[in-house]
Every structure is written in structure tokens, then in C-alpha cells.
Amino acid sequence: MTNKIMKKERGKRIYLLENNCLQVKVVPSMGGKTISIFHKEKQFELLYDRGGTQLKKSKRGDSFESGEASGFDDAFPCIEEENINFQNHNLCYEDHGEIWTSSMSLENDSLLDTLKLKVQGVHLPYFYEKRITLSEDTVSYHYKITNKGEFEFPCIWAMHCLVxxxxxxxxxxxxxxxxxxxxxxxxxxxxxxxxxxxxxxxxxxxxxxxxxxxxxxxxxxxxxxxxxxxxxxxxxxxxxxxxxxxxxxxxxxxxxxxxxxxxxxxxxxxxxxxxxxxxxxxxxxNGYYDSISKALERKKCKILTVGESISFSIHITLNTI
Known part of the structure; x- marks a missing residue:
């Protein structure tokens, strides 16, 4: 059975998903960052943690290097910072994207094995939803990203998970x-x-x-x-x-x-x-190379069309060997 509790830890509100196998800690105010995936039997922490008594909350436009740079962040809509002109639209891409500096809203529900998070894009007109579930030895991340605007735009989603x-x-x-x-x-x-x-x-x-x-x-x-x-x-x-x-x-x-x-x-x-x-x-x-412009040159960059939604999942399993 999975339990879901909220507590204060290292200066932030943290949600803990826990069952007999794993403990998973998520910080909604830091882009839904996962700061811990802990295997209980092995007393093994998968994610990289810089340590310290406080988690550092970065603000919009900060460099990733100056931030916490630990755990599992979602890099979207880019990795590398740059400004480009795409189909006569001047588009701004922040360092490692917008999600990691965003405070995500938590949807209230009674499911003990699930966290539902969402946020609206700032420089680009997207709606971003993330659902985290825990089952036995696996934590799963389910994403849905929708273009709510009136123009299409290139984007990269990357799993920025430091272990x-x-x-x-x-x-x-x-x-x-x-x-x-x-x-x-x-x-x-x-x-x-x-x-x-x-x-x-x-x-x-x-x-x-x-x-x-x-x-x-x-x-x-x-x-x-x-x-x-x-x-x-x-x-x-x-x-x-x-x-x-x-x-x-x-x-x-x-x-x-x-x-x-x-x-x-x-x-x-x-x-x-x-x-x-x-x-x-x-x-x-979903993009090849960290730069949007270089990915576009290679024709290996996702273009999110008007009204389009993309959905995908990541499943992380910890086993003993």
C-alpha cells in the first residue's frame, strides 16, 4: 500500500509517496522536482543531492548553474538558453527551460499513490501537466503538454535526472x-x-x-x-x-x-x-542537441502545432542485484 503525506523539509513543502519498497520526495514549488528516490531495503538513494539544510529555489531567468542542480528536473521547452526567430515570432528560451523555476499547482485528489501537478507556460503558450505514481518498485512520470496558443513553436523535452x-x-x-x-x-x-x-x-x-x-x-x-x-x-x-x-x-x-x-x-x-x-x-x-537552433538545423526538434498535445511516460524501477 502506498501512502502520500505532505511535510516541511529543508525549507520547502515536500510531498512524500511511500510504499514497502520506495520513498519518493517531490517539491511542487520547484517545478515538481523529485529530490529523492530511495530504495528502502538497500538504503540506497538514486538521485544526486548537493546536501545542505535548505533547498535553493531559483527565480525566472536564473542560470541553472547558480541553482540547486540536483535531483530530477524536467527540462522544457529547451536545455540551452537562447533567443530565436521562428516563423516571424521572436521566441525566448531560458536556461534549462521554464519548468524548473516554476511553482506547479497541486491538484487535490484522494489517490494515495498519485501526485497531479500543472503549470502554464510563460514565454510560450503551453499548458504542462505531470502525474507521478508509485507502484511497488517503480515510480512513473506521466506527461501531457498542450499548445494553447495561436502559433506553433519548437521545443525540447529532456529528462534532466541527476543520479x-x-x-x-x-x-x-x-x-x-x-x-x-x-x-x-x-x-x-x-x-x-x-x-x-x-x-x-x-x-x-x-x-x-x-x-x-x-x-x-x-x-x-x-x-x-x-x-x-x-x-x-x-x-x-x-x-x-x-x-x-x-x-x-x-x-x-x-x-x-x-x-x-x-x-x-x-x-x-x-x-x-x-x-x-x-x-x-x-x-x-525529443530533440537532438541541447540547442533548439541546432536541433532545428538537424531537423530533430519537436514542433508543437496549434492545439496539439503530446503525452508520454517515464518509468524508473529500482531492483536489487
Whole structure:
């Protein structure tokens, strides 16, 4: 049986969904951010937490770097901040979108296993609904986004879910991954735009301008590397699946989603290179590249037409291994 309670924690009103297997904590005033997915038997926290006695609430237009930058946020309608002209409309996209700085309204209902949240877009005319449910070892996120305006607009939704880093953790990809594209200059993966062939077991060796890049994509760099990486699985997903294994903790995290709605998969690995922190994020998305303009150039960006609604779900399961 699942229980749903509201309490004050770290300076914010937090809703707790809990059953015999998991505890899930959600903050409506921070864009419906999930700050904890906790496996009770293993005493294992999946999400990255910066710690501290207070959660930092960012305001509209703040940089993501200056904010909490932890847990599970929804990146919508973009990831990268920019202003573009699209079909004679000047459109403003804030850093990591508008949701993470928004205060979401909570719909009152008697369902103990469900939270229903909603918010209206600011710079773009959309209505955003999120329903979070807990069942046994799985927490599910159900989304519906509707264009309520009089013009269509490009948008990216990405699962910005920062998880804990462990030295021996393993990244799990969809089947039949052939290539990875680097989108952030690094010593491990080279220049932005470098393509790495998957040589089997998610290993890649590439020689570009007499510089050899060798990297194992299902592992993470050591803590001593002080690096950060961002890359994409180059092709559309053949399977709506990704996840993590934590051998030391004895936990496997499986993430399942509709590959037709979220056909692209970005990957963020932070081994101390960003703010001196350690976390990872597998990011199913409906846009390829973090920038709206670059995604449009590649014709890999969702255009939300007038009156159109898109609906999709994310299911996060924690199992023991």
C-alpha cells in the first residue's frame, strides 16, 4: 500500500509517496522536482543531492548553474538558453527551460499513490501537466503538454535526472547502439561533433588528426580525472530503455519510456569537472542537441502545432542485484 503525506523539509513543502519498497520526495514549488528516490531495503538513494539544510529555489531567468542542480528536473521547452526567430515570432528560451523555476499547482485528489501537478507556460503558450505514481518498485512520470496558443513553436523535452556517481557504476544503453556523438569538448572524447564508433561492449577507439581517443562508454571516468562529458547516442533509439547498475550498492536502475515520443538519448557524466561535483544523467529527449537552433538545423526538434498535445511516460524501477 502506498501512502502520500505532505511535510516541511529543508525549507520547502515536500510531498512524500511511500510504499514497502520506495520513498519518493517531490517539491511542487520547484517545478515538481523529485529530490529523492530511495530504495528502502538497500538504503540506497538514486538521485544526486548537493546536501545542505535548505533547498535553493531559483527565480525566472536564473542560470541553472547558480541553482540547486540536483535531483530530477524536467527540462522544457529547451536545455540551452537562447533567443530565436521562428516563423516571424521572436521566441525566448531560458536556461534549462521554464519548468524548473516554476511553482506547479497541486491538484487535490484522494489517490494515495498519485501526485497531479500543472503549470502554464510563460514565454510560450503551453499548458504542462505531470502525474507521478508509485507502484511497488517503480515510480512513473506521466506527461501531457498542450499548445494553447495561436502559433506553433519548437521545443525540447529532456529528462534532466541527476543520479549518484559511483566509481564502478555501469551505464546501460538501448540495444544496437552503433555510434556516439560528442557535444562538449573534452580530453576523453575530443572536439564537439566528434563521432565515436561503438566497437563492442560500448568501447570506442578513434584517431582524429593523430590524436587517439579511447573511451569505454558504459563506465565513468575516475574521480581523479576531474572531467565532465556530454554526448548523444547518434541514432534514434531502437528501444525505449536505459539505466544504471551499481555493483557495490547491489542496485539496478531501469528507465523505460516510449521511444517514438523520446527518440534521442543524451548522456551527462560529471566526474568533478563541473562545480567539483559527481553525478550522471541519462537523458531521453525529443530533440537532438541541447540547442533548439541546432536541433532545428538537424531537423530533430519537436514542433508543437496549434492545439496539439503530446503525452508520454517515464518509468524508473529500482531492483536489487
Amino acid at each position: 549518484r556517481y559511483e566509481d564502478d557504476m555501469k551505464l546501460l544503453y538501448p540495444d544496437q547502439v552503433l555510434e556516439f556523438e560528442n557535444v562538449l569538448r573534452s580530453r576523453e572524447l575530443g572536439e564537439e561533433g566528434t563521432i565515436h564508433q561503438n566497437m563492442g561492449n560500448n568501447q570506442s577507439e578513434l584517431n582524429v588528426r593523430n590524436i587517439n581517443y579511447s573511451y569505454t562508454f558504459d563506465k565513468v571516468p575516475s574521480k581523479e580525472s576531474k572531467t565532465m562529458l556530454k554526448y548523444y547516442v547518434k541514432s534514434d533509439s531502437k528501444e525505449g530503455f536505459c539505466g544504471y547498475e551499481y555493483p557495490t550498492s547491489g542496485v539496478r536502475c531501469s528507465i523505460r519510456y516510449e521511444k517514438e515520443m523520446l527518440p534521442y538519448l543524451g548522456v551527462w557524466v560529471n566526474a568533478g569537472g563541473y562545480r567539483g561535483e559527481y553525478n550522471c544523467a541519462l537523458e531521453p529527449a
